[in-house]
Every structure is written in structure tokens, then in C-alpha cells.
Amino acid sequence: MDSYERPVEGAPVEHEIEIKRSRFITLIGRARDEAEAREFIDAARARFPDARHHCSAYLYHVDAANPVERSSDDGEPSGTAGRPMLDVLRGSGMLDIVAVVVRYFGGVKLGAGGLVHAYGGAVSETLEKVPRVTRALRELYSVDADHGVAGRLEAELRGRGYAVVDTSYGAQVTFTLALEPGGQETLDAELAALTQGAVASKAAGERWVELDRA
Structure with a gap:
């Protein structure tokens, strides 16, 4: 790989949706390595400490190797949050990117399919607002x-x-x-x-x- 796109450096892009009274706040920014990804996720936790979930996904470029990919459901049923978030990031074609979806539970359970749709959709909508740069x-x-x-x-x-x-x-x-x-x-x-x-x-x-x- 001799070129790829990644988010422009700077403040993260933020977008919120509501599904059955649950709030899903998505933050997307740049992370060039594990440390920067963890810092981004920790900052989201600190900013929204009272949220039920802080689900995350990220992937970043490594020279002469496959990209590193990680995701976390953070208490949601396995495979319903972090994985669909990562799938959307992967489909964007960008690397050096991290996403956190903060969920404030609204009292109505969405079911596994509903959660996959909500978390994937939240990231997909936010990606449309992320400015890109080519490296x-x-x-x-x-x-x-x-x-x-x-x-x-x-x-x-x-x-x-x-x-x-x-x-x-x-x-x-x-x-x-x-x-x-x-x-x-x-x-x-x-x-x-x-x-x-x-x-x-x-x-x-x-x-x-x-x-x-x-």
C-alpha cells in the first residue's frame, strides 16, 4: 500500500441519533496507533461518564503489515456494537481512524438486530461528516x-x-x-x-x- 485516506487531524466529528428513546452519540477522529486510539476512547468516557455504554472500534496503518483492527462491545451483547462499527469503518476505506458510540439507554430494548443496525448506522451517518486527507x-x-x-x-x-x-x-x-x-x-x-x-x-x-x- 502506497497511499490511503484518513481523517483530517483536529477536533473529532460528533453526531447524535435517537432510536426508541436511546441516545447514540458518535465521535470519530484520527488515531495513528494503539496509544492514540485508547486516549480517544478514554476521553469519550471522561466526557460522558454517566452513559451506559462506550462502544468503540478503530483501525490504523502499520508499515509492511496488515492494518491493526480492534473493537469493543463494552457491555452490549457480543457482536452487536463494536463489530458492526468496525465493519463500517473498514468499508469507508480509511485507516488511522477511531470511533466511539456513547449510548444512553432509553428504557426500550432494541434486540440484537436493532443494536447492530443502531451502532452501524450511527457510525455510517457520522462518517459522512468526516473530512478526509490522503496520506x-x-x-x-x-x-x-x-x-x-x-x-x-x-x-x-x-x-x-x-x-x-x-x-x-x-x-x-x-x-x-x-x-x-x-x-x-x-x-x-x-x-x-x-x-x-x-x-x-x-x-x-x-x-x-x-x-x-x-
């Missing part, structure tokens, strides 16, 4: 330029759509650019045209980057 694996290339031309060169590169992910200052200014695989030849041609052949790029490994949204 992609990119090749890195460094470009060294004299201080006198560095500002103009960086502006020209950005104007041509290149992602400048780092800038460092020493005897020269070094830009680190993130490119799609196979993009070095085009980059060097543009650099040659901009600097009369004085500047070329050097391979600098690879990195996961978030792509600018249109």
Missing part, C-alpha cells in the same frame, strides 16, 4: 541552492506543484521535496531550466506525507 508514500529528493537564489527557486518549485517538506539553512539552502515515484527526471529537467544547469537533485530516501487537499 501517500513519496520519494524524497534534496536540492541545494545558494542563498541568493533559494527564495525564488523555492517559489518556482512550489508554483509547479512540488511539495517542499523541509528547508534547512547552512552554507547553502537545502530543500527536501516529496515526489511521486519516478519523478526525479522531470524535476531535474525543471531545475536545469530554472538554474541554467547549476542545480540538480539527490535522492534522500522516502517518507509518508499528507497531500494537500484540492
